[in-house]
Amino acid sequence: MNTITNIFREKNLKLTPQRIAVYKYLKSTNEHPSAEIIYKALQSDYPTMSLATVYKALKTLVEVGLVQEINVGESNFRYDGNTNPHPHIHCISCGKVDDIIGVSFDDLNDRITDHTDYDILTNQVYFYGVCNDCKNL
Amino acid sequence: MNTITNIFREKNLKLTPQRIAVYKYLKSTNEHPSAEIIYKALQSDYPTMSLATVYKALKTLVEVGLVQEINVGESNFRYDGNTNPHPHIHCISCGKVDDIIGVSFDDLNDRITDHTDYDILTNQVYFYGVCNDCKNL
């Protein structure tokens, strides 16, 4: 049942503690961390793991479709363990990124088919605003 | 009537040939160029302008709201002389970025207000697919 085990076996990729740790960490949080943040978060449990390994693990996880790369317009990428297409919202004050749940934007692709000659595969929707914590400062 | 003249005067910014060139170039194209591309495109007309100056001009233009910074998930930013909110589509085969015109996504912000406690200001919608040229290869 453990998806990562099956997918890695299927693709002949090795299931290393580092890759598992990165994946589990992303599954456990909804904070859309950067590679650097993941690296620091795992440092106490995996003190010998290097930042380069985090980057390599993330690349592999994205390639096999277990993790999603997002970019809200910062200088770095963030990662999301939820690969279901869903919108994100970025607080322009504190910088955090939250998921928007309960709204589906599946209809967007249909709405533009008549306005483009591309074959559309996916979309990314980002909202920008001020979060509740920052409003009350 | 030249917006850049009025806005720059208003903000006490200097209207230099370099800033004007960058702005005019962005207004003249719909190709969403990177800083590097803009730099190269202007090199014949402004052979002494440096890449750093292009970056500084872009930063200023974004700050005063004459230009929009976009990021479709590449390692660099792209710039758009059209500051009206509008969706973009990125060809995953050749890498080009096109505007989607004739569709408004103003309703998106309303659709999520009940699903977030953020005060929403704007959104960015990116589509991903294969462009007409790449389909026919």
Place this chain on the structure above:
DNA sequence: CTGTGTGCAAAGCATTTGCAAAATA
């Protein structure tokens, strides 16, 4: 004339790469 902007080279980050040693299958 005064302060802001330019151009250059160097610095700064995020990310990638090459390679020997280690670990998975």
Place this chain on the structure above:
DNA sequence: TATTTTGCAAATGCTTTGCACACAG
């Protein structure tokens, strides 16, 4: 045991910065 992956350090690519000179207002 045969690859693949790790960890390190160096390299790369995009963007920013510091500073002297030039230029717009």
